[in-house]
Amino acid sequence: MSDNRIDQQAADWVARIDSGAATPEEQQALDRWLAADRRHLGAYARASAVFLHADRASALGPGFELPAAEITSARPRWTWLLGAAAAAVLMVALVFGLRGPSPVAGSVGDDVVVRLQSGLGEVRRLPLADGSVLTLNTDTSVSVVLTPERREIQLHAGEALFDVAKDPARPFIVRVQDTQVRAVGTSFTVRRLQDDALLVMVREGQVQVESASAEPVPLQANMR
Template sequence: MHRETSQEIDAVAADWAARIDRGALSPADEGELDAWIAGDARRLGAFMRMRAVALQSNSARALGPDFDPEAFAQAEPPAATPITRRRLFWLGGSAVAASALGAIGLGLMMRDTVYETKLGEMRVVTLEDGSAVTLNTASRIRVAFADARRTVTLEEGEALFDVAKDPARPFIVEAGGTSVRAVGTSFSVKRLSDAPVEVLVREGIVEVAQPATPRPVRMTANMRIVTSHAVAQPVAIAPTEVDREIAWRSGRIAFEGEPLAQAAAAFGRYSDTRIIIEDPGIGREEITGLFASNDPVTFARAAAASLELKAVIGPGEVRLSR
């Protein structure tokens, strides 16, 4: 028997929430909704989350700019009253308004936390659960922790995640439609403009959900996957290659036979100084070595000496030619 995924449950819950927003349900529809909720323990929570989102969105527009959610949240709460599931769903009038206000206050108290780095900067962030995130150059993450899950959105750049184990709260990294799920492990995620999302597992096990695949792909240590609109599969790589890929956390870039043009472009992520290759044939030459990520001039000089090229240094650039 097919077990619904959380995404499938959320989709159905959102549909029910939208139907309720359009007007009262008929008795038959109410019975259908009750039967759907009773079919899986996860459905009630999903439905209530979707209703809270709808209430927050609708009521925020009605409350206007003078509403103070912090003052509301600090007010003395009313005494608890037993409530049935049906009454919870079909509350009307002032009770619905109070629920909406509560949802807004909670949403504002649980603001996301943003961490970012500038060009050429690296940063290590310790999250509230003990997990550590190492941000590469020009990167930005948004952290939102809840009781049931820990979510980090990689909005741009690259980050290495050393996740604290917590089986009750999976650690989810979202990046451009790709979702990486872990409990306790070490992995990196790269999301650059106009490029597929790349996931590299250093330790442990993760599950990667891709836009083009209905089910997550499981990855173990020393594996890489490059996601796109096509179905991608993880590829095993050597531990030494994993070390090269994450050399950036110590301020280094490692190359092992990469084309010179690709290596030069990599330095563009760390510095405003550009390496310009005038001849496409030169760009296809291969380069190997370990270099300081914030020193493109020294790299260009080393590449010129190795490949018998000329390096002309000018303001904000280095030109390589024969």
């Protein structure tokens, strides 16, 4: 099949999924299509990005200017280190994983920290012990801390999709620099851009973006 035909199919899938009208059978068909050819994953990612930037992005403004210094906390969190800017969009990200490097475990204080990463051109789907699912887009690196008291991720590079299991007693937190995205049970993507900029994409539910230098900003699906 030609690359142009694959790109057209990917665009059709993105439009169908984003419409919210896709049936469970169509979701399964999309999974099979993504699994059939590695080119399908790249085409779907490109189509999602075009759809995102052409129609859905909504800037949160300059209030998320953050210092460039790295976090040196003694207890890394289930966090996404956010950066200089943010946007909220409704978007369905890739949820089909390929094989990748094995996790690397370490410890800080009393917590076990697991380092996860995907290679260039890979997409990894990783179920977590709390019932959440983490999907790493290409060339992405995160650190994970999951305990009975907290659920936190730190994004070192790249982009990931979080399908968060509901647990009101343990909010799910993603950090980048001194900004965090907080959720209880929802689905959202965080992408770390150049110059430590941040893009937040809410698929369903609601999250809250918090920063030491700005008022908290609630984001939800369909927000423009």
